[in-house]
Amino acid sequence: MRKDESKFITKFFSEPGTQKKNNDYFGFLQLDNYAIWVVADGFDAEEGAEIVSKLAVESVIEYFMLHPRFNTEVIKEMIDYANLKIREKQEETERYSLMHASLLVVISNYNSFLYGNVGNTRLYHMRNGYIVSQSSDDSIAQLLVEEEALNVNDIKFHRQRNDLLQAVGDYGKIKPNLIKEPVSLEQNDVLCLTTIGFWENVEETEMEVEFSRQENLDKWLESMKNAVISTLRDDVENNTLAIVKIEEVASPEPVEKDRRKFYLKVVLIGAAILIILLFLVFFNIAKRNEILKRATIYSQQADDELMKKNFNNSIEDLKLELGEYEKLKSKRRGIIGFLSGIGQDKSKIDGLISENKKKMEQTEKLKKAFQDVNQGNELFTSGNYDEATEKYQAAKYALEEISYKRDELNINEILETLNTRINSASKLKEAQMLEISGNQAVTAGNYNLAKENYKAASEIYLSNGRADYVANIERKISEIADKEKTEYNGAMLVENQADMLSPTDINKSREAYYKAREMYQTLGDTVKTQEIDNKIQEINSREMAKLQTANNLVKEGLSQLAANNPAEAISTLTKAKIMYEGLKDHNNVSNVEKFISQAQSFIKYESESEKKLKDLEVDYSERLKQQEIMSQQALIAKEAEIAARQNEIERERIRREQINKRIDEATNLEMQGDQQYSLGRYSEGMNKYEEAKKILEELKNSGDFEVQNSKIEYLDKKKVKSEGYLYEKEGDDEAKKKNWKEAEKKYQSSLEKMKEVNESSEIQKNIEKKLKKATKKANKKWWQFWK
Incomplete structure (x- = not known):
């Protein structure tokens, strides 16, 4: 017996991880000449996961006990048998109808081994302490590895490592991953059968390192169990590791070949060929008619789906129709096709195929056009009119070329x-x-x-x-x-304050009126502006009237003083002083105080001797005359000063109005420029910006109003930006006319302007793309027509 010639030691552990129950199952059997090891992993999320794994392992071992052999055919038969048993259990109990499992089967003749697996259970073959080979998984992640889109070492971290392509318990046939040739075993080789809960938490290098460090299999197995426990993952699946150490190997034995299936296939193929030879001609004729019937049905279905605007379904039906015609092309070849009459319909079939492809091409255009219409409607509804127009234009160009079902649609x-x-x-x-x-x-x-x-x-x-x-x-x-x-209320409040100050403080009242006037002017209320102007004129007139009255009182006081009525002069001059104080005219207040002081001095000395008075009368009369002349001169100068001040106030008001008007004009021009720019009328916008800039520069140079350089620079930037978009627009127009040289110049100028104003990189890249295309077209020679 070959079992006695060899020495195979099997050890394993199977743990639930962080799950409530363990859905892994492991079993093995060593017969006299053959041995088998089986591990299964039931899907945790499905009812009956622990049942399906146990059933799979027991079914495989049961079949192997009845049919022990050492070849790949028996592995395929065992996995099919396990799948059949699981399917029977699914049909027997409804709540188990979805249970599936990954399965790994390893068999040996004690000299070499074969294996097959379904799902993501995995086999590692270790030799001299290193993993020399491993099985493949039936997962999306494994497909990515085969397509070289994923490194094999990254499978265990990929989110689709559990997305399996097949598993035992699936409906229909399953195709297990079978090793084609036996792998020879050597002394001290180790086979490791694992489930995903083990191999996704333990690195292969860690297995190799721990194997070299541990003294025996038990300690190595324990260290692997600890490695799973110490993983950083929060969720650890059921994990099973079964190890088979080969301490002695039996003598070589050839692989058994199952000749029964081969002979059965030869007989069946011969019979099939005989039947085909007898009935092929009649079958081809019937098949041709059936194909044409199906093609007609598919064609009608495609038309119906097109009318419902189910373009994808229509295209699929047209593809099916084309597939039927392609079948006819394959059937018209050879003597059978000739005898069936299909070979004689070559031109007819080619015409049907050409017509089908034309329909398919136009249906694709219709699909794209209606997609553009729907997307355009969504963009139109959301207010993205430029993008909506692009979609509508694309749909329009496509629909104008459509001839298929044009009237019906x-x-x-x-x-x-x-x-x-x-x-x-x-x-x-x-x-x-x-x-x-x-x-x-x-x-x-x-x-x-x-x-x-x-x-x-x-x-x-x-x-x-x-x-x-x-x-x-x-x-x-x-x-x-x-x-x-709100602003009217504010202006009215300032106006009311000015009205209240008008009787008591003319200067503050005037300032408040000017402020209210500016607010009304900003609001565009010319009526209220004129009213404020009238009020300012009124307080100016009132001020002049008071000043004139005060001057008259001074004249009267001096006359009374000259007429030797000092007491009446003091009363009159005091009234004039009070009026000057109300007008804040400190110079005249000071002059009147001098006159009052002189009158008081005159009264003081009035009681002195008549002789002294007579002696001084002549001299005093002269002094009074001189003082009267001086007062009259001072009064005339004051009147001139008041007139000059009034003129200055009026000039200041006119100057302010002109400045405000010019600033409003510049602001309106700038906004008009912005409006023209937003509408794509870049030339008009540039003109508006230039006019606004000239106004601000005139105000700045005149010194009448402080204008910041940043505002002028901002207008320059807007003008340059508009110029850049104008060049781009002109470049587009030249490109449409195929004037590529001119288009190249325009795009180059546009790019320079965009860089000058630091326009967004996306805009610059778009212009650079257009420039490259124009440059390429401009430099193309006549013989380079394919470009």
């Missing part, structure tokens, strides 16, 4: 609808730009311009079926009204 009506949508998209884009310009005008405080833009945008929205946008526009107009109301 109402292509002409669809094209009319697309043209309407394209026109609406253009107008709605203009409405969007008007709305954006309105937003910018609101930010700049120009509410009248904002309302004009909003109303124009609202009319376009209404006329193009986007009434849902009008509510938002109306809300914005309402917000402008609220802002205007």
Whole structure:
């Protein structure tokens, strides 16, 4: 017996990991001449996982006991038998109908071994302490390895390592991974049968290192168990490791060949060939008619699906129809085809195939066109009108080339609808730009311009079926009204403060009136602006009237003083002083105080001797005359000063109005430039920016108003940016005309402008792409027509 010649030692462990129960199962059997080892891993997520693994192992060993052999055929038979038993259990108990398992079978004649597996159970073959080979998995991750899209060492970390292609318990046939030739065993070789719970948590290098470190199999097995436990994974599946150490090997024995199947296949093939030879001609004729019938059905189905706009189904049916015609092509070859009459239909079949391919090509175009229409509708609804127009244009170009089922699908009506949508998209884009310009005008405080833009945008929205946008526009107009109301209230508050200050403090009142005037001017209320101007004129007139009254009182006081009525002079001059103090005219206050002091001195000395008075009368009369002349001169100078001051105030008011008007003009020009830019009218936008820049430069150079350089530089940047887009647009126009040299110059100029203003890299890359294409086309020679 070969078993006595050899010495095979089997040890294993099987643990549940972090799961509630262990769904792995291991079994082995050593007969006199052959041995078998089997491990199964039931799917944890399915009912009956522990039952399916045990049933699979027991079924394989049961079959091997009844039919012990050493060849790949018996491994295939055992796995099929286990699959059959599991299927019977699934049908017997409904709650087990989904149970599946991975399975690994290893057999040996005590000199070499064969194996086969289904799923992701794995076999390692170790020699001299190193893993020399391992089995393949039936998983998506293994397919990626075979396609060289994944490293074999990364399988255990890949998320699709448990996505299996097949397992025992599947319906239909399964194709186990079978080793083709026996692998010879040597003394001290080790076979390791594992489930995924072991090999995904233990590195192969770790197995090799621990094998070299441990004294015997028990300690190595224990270290492997500890390695699984110490894994960093939170979720550890059931894990099983079965090791078979070969301490002695039996003498070689040839692999048994199962000749029965070979002879049976020869007999069956011979009979089949005989039957085919007898009935092939008649069968081909019947098959041809059946193929043509099926092709006709597929063609009708394709037309029906096309009318329902199920383009994918229509294409699939056309492919099936084409497949039927291809079958006819294969059947028309040779003597059988000739005798069947199929060979004589060559031109007819070729015509049907050509017509089918044309239908398929046009159906693909229809599919893409209707996809573009649907996507365009979604973009149109969401307000992305440029992208929607691109989709509509692409659909339009495709539909214009369609001839297949054109009338049935109402292509002409669809094209009319697309043209309407394209026109609406253009107008709605203009409405969007008007709305954006309105937003910018609101930010700049120009509410009248904002309302004009909003109303124009609202009319376009209404006329193009986007009434849902009008509510938002109306809300914005309402917000402008609220802002205007708030700012009107502020202006009125400042005006009221000026009114209250007017009787008591003319200077502060005038400043408040100027502030209110600016606020009304910003709001565009010319009526209130004029009212404020009238009030300013009124307080100026009142101030002049008070000043004139005070001057008259000074004249009267000096006259009384000259008429030797000092007491009345003091009373009159005191009234003039009070009025000067109210006007904040400190110079005249000081002069009047001197006059009052002189009058008081005159009264003080009035009681002195008549002689002294008479002596001084002449001298005092002269002094009074001189003082009167001086007072009159001072009064004339003051009047001139007040007139000059009034003129200065008026000039300042006019200057401020002119500056505000120029700033408003520059702001409006800039916003008009922004509006032209947003509408793609770059030349008009550049002109507007240049006009706004000239106004700001004039104000800056005049010194009347402080203008920041950053504002002028910002306008320059906008102008250069518009110029860059203008060059790009002109380049596109030249490219459409095939004037590639001119297009190349325009794109080059556009790219330079975009770099100058640091436009986004995406825009620059797009222009560079166009420039490369234009350069390539411009440099193409006449003989390079294929380019």
